[in-house]
Amino acid sequence: MNTNNVDIDTAIVTDAPSGPPLAVQPSRLRVISKRAIDQLDYDPAMVLQAVERAYLGLGNGESDNPRKLKSEPPSRHSVAYSMLGRDGGRRTVGFKTSYKHDPAHSRERQKYYTTLLLFDDETGLPVALMDGSLVGSLRTPAVSALIARACAPRARSVLVVGTGTQGRTALPLLLCALPNVERLIVHGHFGEGIEAVRRTLTRFHPQRDIEVSSDLEASARDADIVLGVAGAGAPEAVRHAWLKRGALAILVGYGIHADALHRADYRIATSQAQMQVTGLDLVDEQGQLPPVDAELPDILLGRKGARRSEDEVVFAFNSGMVVTDIALGRVLAEAACAKGLGEEVELW
Template identity: 55%
Template sequence: MNHQQPLPEDLVTDRSTSVHDIPGRTLRALSTSDLAGIDITLADVVETVEQAYRTLAAGASDNPRKLTVRPADGHSVGYAMLGRDGSREVVAVKTSYKHGLDKDRGDQHYYTALTLYDDISGLPLAMMDCGRIGALRTPAVSALLARACARPGARTALVIGTGTQGRLALPFLLTTLPDLDRLLLAGSHPDGIAAVRTELHRHFPDRDVELVTDLRAAATQADIVVATAGGHTAAAVEVDWLAPGALAVLVGHGLAPSTLHRADRVIATSEAQMQVTGTDMADAEGHLRPVDAELPRIVAGAAVGRRTADERIFGYNSGLVVTDIALGHRFAQLALAQGRGTRVPLWQ
């Protein structure tokens, strides 16, 4: 991959707001509360993620496959992801660790962190909790998938699940597809349903969501289905439930394997990542359907998302570290402008 070729003008990130506050051997640590206090628009998040995809498609970024470790009994899992954003010229490492997979969710522990380094000065930029970054990045990717692959004139969106990803799915969809006029929600947890409504009203005060109890009937009516439910969900939309031209996006759980294997077209953020993390969608022989196109190339105009109005499309949303890097760098810029974070003399 040749990183010496100049990027197109629209991919060059404005670096005038440097995230360096002191040279040398200190690191700015950004906690969960530091990041929670930063206001960022949904449109800003979408634009940042989209630019990261364009830079990757242009061959100017690196996004190697993640490394995974887990003990034999499966009680924990750890991931490490290294990447480089070629437009921001930032190198970063993201780590994720979850403990207690054999226990109820309330007894589990989950930590994720992102460390950024400036690849021009060679200096460290920041280390931050990556929870909010992932919570914003993932629904932004679903919204980009919807913009690229929803059928023309799409009006109805169905979200399955009311967890972290379900709560921001609809606001992000409305950001990229403002003509959506019917918003459906399939969920069973009262607190989660209330949280979905709260997030929707916070970003779009004049919009509301319809709670559905018949998942099959709702899926039949939807132009876009975004499945964000947890692993214990009983929801499993089959391909025959989907209307002609529907887009089904898998983020967590809620879609049956038939939506992948019998789709007219399969789009993924990364085919390599799908082969690693999408094994629960494998067929009886343990195989996954090949991917027809990847989202970064579609966003960059190098590949086609939808070909016809009536084809059913399966979209696989898995995280790419280059999007975490871009969004993390954006948060670091905003944090520095607001004087947030703690200077840590890590190497002194």
């Protein structure tokens, strides 16, 4: 699995800040490109641990995750986000930017850029400016896996709606959190995407395979967990009426209808404040979102329950939080630096 022999598990086995991995001058910044980041491999257990620690730090007040800023033109042909946060456990401050230019929601024409700028908050020195695509593609499904472990620990069947970046990385992280899941169902409309989901799964679980869904409603009625990770142009969405009693619906992108949120028995969000920014397409006829019953940090810390009863239909809104990008980004940046990847530039 780890073709580059990069041991990045050791980077998160202690809460003590490790400082910059390589000596740098205050005027210099290490830039780590997507090509360099892609040379690193990852262990799903390591990703899950880093993301969980980030949420625990946020919940106990050790970390900070202010509300993200969003800019979108009236035509909605593009969307941009700016995010600032601090991971107290690893003493790291981070700034993330995300810009997507997506005319007509076309995969072929879409342009997406995301960056992560990290500073060591103990030494005051820069850690790295890095491409954030791998971090983002891992931390979001890791959050979904944490939600699934908390809300549906006895789940045996999972339906993934969508085969883009998030769909392709969802199952290895979900199986890391819930190894007893038996059925892995994938619903998508792109053969290439379905095969990419299969390749990613077999890379980490060579003995496992997916079931390809041709009927979204029938698949949803069979699933203990439904994960909506489709793109904005998805032609279908799972309705509340299709969810069986006790099911968990986790929405990351698209693929689950808004009525699953409004009619759910119990509602969870990674952050209710973030949901007010990124969940506006789920509002009702009065332009309102329902209140959530629990946020993920409180669930992980045992302050609130993941559900009230086993037969409730639970809806979870997974909105990316920069504190998880920072925690995981620091791990990957140190691994890249240890291999001598990236280039130092004199910026200041």
